[in-house]
Amino acid sequence: DAGVTQSPTHLIKTRGQHVTLRCSPISGHKSVSWYQQVLGQGPQFIFQYYEKEERGRGNFPDRFSARQFPNYSSELNVNALLLGDSALYLCASSSSGGSTYEQYFGPGTRLTVT
Amino acid sequence: DQQVKQNSPSLSVQEGRISILNCDYTNSMFDYFLWYKKYPAEGPTFLISISSIKDKNEDGRFTVFLNKSAKHLSLHIVPSQPGDSAVYFCAARDPGTYKYIFGTGTRLKVLA
Numbered sequence: 001d002a003g004v005t006q007s008p009t010h011l012i013k014t015r016g017q018h019v020t021l022r023c024s025p026i027s028g029h030k031s032v033s034w035y036q037q038v039l040g041q042g043p044q045f046i047f048q049y050y051e052k053e054e055r056g057r058g059n060f061p062d063r064f065s066a067r068q069f070p071n072y073s074s075e076l077n078v079n080a081l082l083l084g085d086s087a088l089y090l091c092a093s094s095s096s097g098g099s100t101y102e103q104y105f106g107p108g109t110r111l112t113v114t
Numbered sequence: 115d116q117q118v119k120q121n122s123p124s125l126s127v128q129e130g131r132i133s134i135l136n137c138d139y140t141n142s143m144f145d146y147f148l149w150y151k152k153y154p155a156e157g158p159t160f161l162i163s164i165s166s167i168k169d170k171n172e173d174g175r176f177t178v179f180l181n182k183s184a185k186h187l188s189l190h191i192v193p194s195q196p197g198d199s200a201v202y203f204c205a206a207r208d209p210g211t212y213k214y215i216f217g218t219g220t221r222l223k224v225l226a
């Protein structure tokens with residue numbers, strides 16, 4: 001089975017622009033979470049979606065938004081990009097069923113804002 | 115506030131010996147804990163997890179111990195191998211907000 005996939009792999013944008021990052025979860029997984037990771041830090045939680053509904057939101061400004069589609073894939077949108085948004089953006093999927101809560105990560109999208 | 119802390123930024127261990135990575139947390143409501151391994155330019159890879167109702171979980175060379183009274187968990191790798199060299203993150207799940215909160219990571223280097 002394919003793991004979590006993300007696109008694009010790398011992206012360079014200019015301050016003030018908008019960006020859309022995409023994620024396809026593991027087949028059968030209904031939950032997708034987004035994280036931002038900057039150098040030297042652990043992943044910081046941005047959003048979690050389950051069955052197309054937002055279930056959790058981290059401490060990120062309203063410039064960050066996301067959505068989940070009927071096929072459980074997801075998009076993360078960031079408006080009015082700032083230099084500080086440069087980071088590795090990670091998507092993780094989980095089945096969110098049963099008694100285990102493992103999340104499986106994709107390879108990430110490296111965003112550079114200039 | 116840092117709810118999940120990994121106080122050792124780095125650790126070096128000889129091949130074949132035990133590696134012990136530590137993690138402390140502050141929120142007693144966390145219900146699930148996970149360990150991930152991360153290589154450069156890759157996403158974190160899930161290693162092992164433990165529910166808050168257990169105190170030990172084992173999977174091959176990896177064992178996670180949870181001490182709820184001390185709000186402390188540890189990952190033991192026995193025996194350590196050079197391929198284990200990576201950054202290790204612990205994470206905790208907050209059941210109230212569905213957030214997974216990560217520590218800052220410990221860089222493990224296994225020396226051949």
